[in-house]
Amino acid sequence: MRNKRRKFDDDDSDFLKISRLTPALKEDPDLPEEGDRWSTWDGALHGPEPRPDWVRTEHAAVDTELGMLKTGKEADVFLVRRAIPGTDRISMLAAKRYRDGDHRLFHRDAGYLEGRRVRRSREMRAMTNRTSFGKEMIAGQWSAAEFDALGRLWQIGRESGLVHVPYPVQLIGTELMMEFIGDWETGEAAPRLAQVRAEPDQLADLWRQMTDALSVLARAQVAHGDLSPYNTMVHQGRLVMIDLPQIIDVVANPRGAEFIARDVHNVAGWFRQRGLPVDAEELTDRLLYEAGLR
Numbered sequence: 001m002r003n004k005r006r007k008f009d010d011d012d013s014d015f016l017k018i019s020r021l022t023p024a025l026k027e028d029p030d031l032p033e034e035g036d037r038w039s040t041w042d043g044a045l046h047g048p049e050p051r052p053d054w055v056r057t058e059h060a061a062v063d064t065e066l067g068m069l070k071t072g073k074e075a076d077v078f079l080v081r082r083a084i085p086g087t088d089r090i091s092m093l094a095a096k097r098y099r100d101g102d103h104r105l106f107h108r109d110a111g112y113l114e115g116r117r118v119r120r121s122r123e124m125r126a127m128t129n130r131t132s133f134g135k136e137m138i139a140g141q142w143s144a145a146e147f148d149a150l151g152r153l154w155q156i157g158r159e160s161g162l163v164h165v166p167y168p169v170q171l172i173g174t175e176l177m178m179e180f181i182g183d184w185e186t187g188e189a190a191p192r193l194a195q196v197r198a199e200p201d202q203l204a205d206l207w208r209q210m211t212d213a214l215s216v217l218a219r220a221q222v223a224h225g226d227l228s229p230y231n232t233m234v235h236q237g238r239l240v241m242i243d244l245p246q247i248i249d250v251v252a253n254p255r256g257a258e259f260i261a262r263d264v265h266n267v268a269g270w271f272r273q274r275g276l277p278v279d280a281e282e283l284t285d286r287l288l289y290e291a292g293l294r
């Protein structure tokens, strides 16, 4: 391995630890002078248009791995800089790499596979029998599902201005690369809502953003499906939802209303514990109405 990177698995800290400051030695003439590899943009599936202008689509762009941001239950998230050497055309990407079945928890897979109805039976068998091909496929389906979900919510956010998710830059197999939410200069990720110590004013503002976002989602008849103070980041005062592979179509899914209620409950509890008297029941009722389920 050319790049031996330290693994950072420190749950208390979301700060990036830069694992390597000096570029690796380049013996291979096919590698760029700087960075770790040429940008993988060309061979990838791309996010929705109109593309933000910071997305680097140029052939001359190179990718540099800056280290691991976070290990999760199902994926590891890395920070990658994609830039054109010698220019200020820089983008910072979070690369979420889903693990295969040997290295991740499967708690979401059963229900998901049920809902998906994979037609080709060889693939279905591989997944239910958890062969290595099947495991790779499940991981690939999760990354593809999250890529789609981010694209969809990003567009809903663009139209409404009330929902914020990282822009999905590209997908290749089990790796999803999206907009890095944090400080692009220092590589410090934004805090998750769970870690934010908010003054009463800010708390009320964050709750308003949360209810606005949930309202827009309800009217689009989707639920996050795993919403929590851990799957929400706060960047420059703005609420950003992450971790979306399981978004729920609340009309098609027979448990749609349950998912809406659970999402509300999970976040409302956090706000209430911090002293904001929020009414989860009332919000749930309103969202069910907005989704057309009442």
Ligand SMILES: Nc1ncnc2c1ncn2[C@@H]1O[C@H](COP(=O)(O)OP(=O)(O)OP(=O)(O)O)[C@@H](O)[C@H]1O
Pocket: 014, 069, 070, 071, 072, 073, 074, 075, 076, 077, 094, 096, 166, 178, 179, 180, 181, 182, 189, 190, 192, 230, 231, 242, 243, 244
């Ligand atoms: N776009 C992003 N920008 C910055 N940091 C991110 C981004 N996406 C994810 N992270 C960081 O990585 C963590 C894990 O991401 P995510 O929740 O999507 O994965 P996960 O495997 O479901 O993790 P977990 O099991 O902890 O929920 C997040 O809590 C956040 O700290």
Ligand SMILES: [Mg+2]
Pocket: 072, 230, 231, 243
């Ligand atoms: Mg998560």
